[in-house]
Amino acid sequence: MSPNLIKALLHGKCPRCHTGDMFAYRSSNLMKFAVMHESCPHCQVRLEPEPGFYQGAMYVGYGITVAAMVAITGILYIFGNSSEWVYIGVIVSFMVLIAPLNYRYSRIIYLYLFGGIKFDSRYTQ
Numbered sequence: 240m241s242p243n244l245i246k247a248l249l250h251g252k253c254p255r256c257h258t259g260d261m262f263a264y265r266s267s268n269l270m271k272f273a274v275m276h277e278s279c280p281h282c283q284v285r286l287e288p289e290p291g292f293y294q295g296a297m298y299v300g301y302g303i304t305v306a307a308m309v310a311i312t313g314i315l316y317i318f319g320n321s322s323e324w325v326y327i328g329v330i331v332s333f334m335v336l337i338a339p340l341n342y343r344y345s346r347i348i349y350l351y352l353f354g355g356i357k358f359d360s361r362y363t364q
């Protein structure tokens with residue numbers, strides 16, 4: 240993976256031009272964080288390749304959730320926690336806090352992996 244690909248992925252940019260935003264609003268906008276552009280505002284590639292495409296992104300979101308749960312459990316265990324309610328409270332709170340990011344990154348990663356859209360330098364700038 241090239242540094243440009245990782246940077247574009249982390250910033251939620253279009254997989255073809257790495258310039259246009261996939262999402263219309265910032266992830267901190269809790270009312271509209273899920274609103275996506277239908278097509279890239281820069282290169283006009285369709286960001287939903289087929290109807291229902293993003294249903295598969297649930298599996299990516301599930302993977303992110305499990306990875307976060309394992310990491311939090313490990314950290315709490317290392318710090319000597321023994322109460323299951325602390326585990327549950329910390330994990331549920333963390334997952335609610337990162338829900339907008341989980342939603343967006345599961346869609347971004349899914350589009351980059353399975354969208355069939357390759358980077359094309361002719362569309363940059």
Ligand SMILES: [Zn+2]
Binds near residue numbers: 254279
């Ligand atoms: Zn684009």
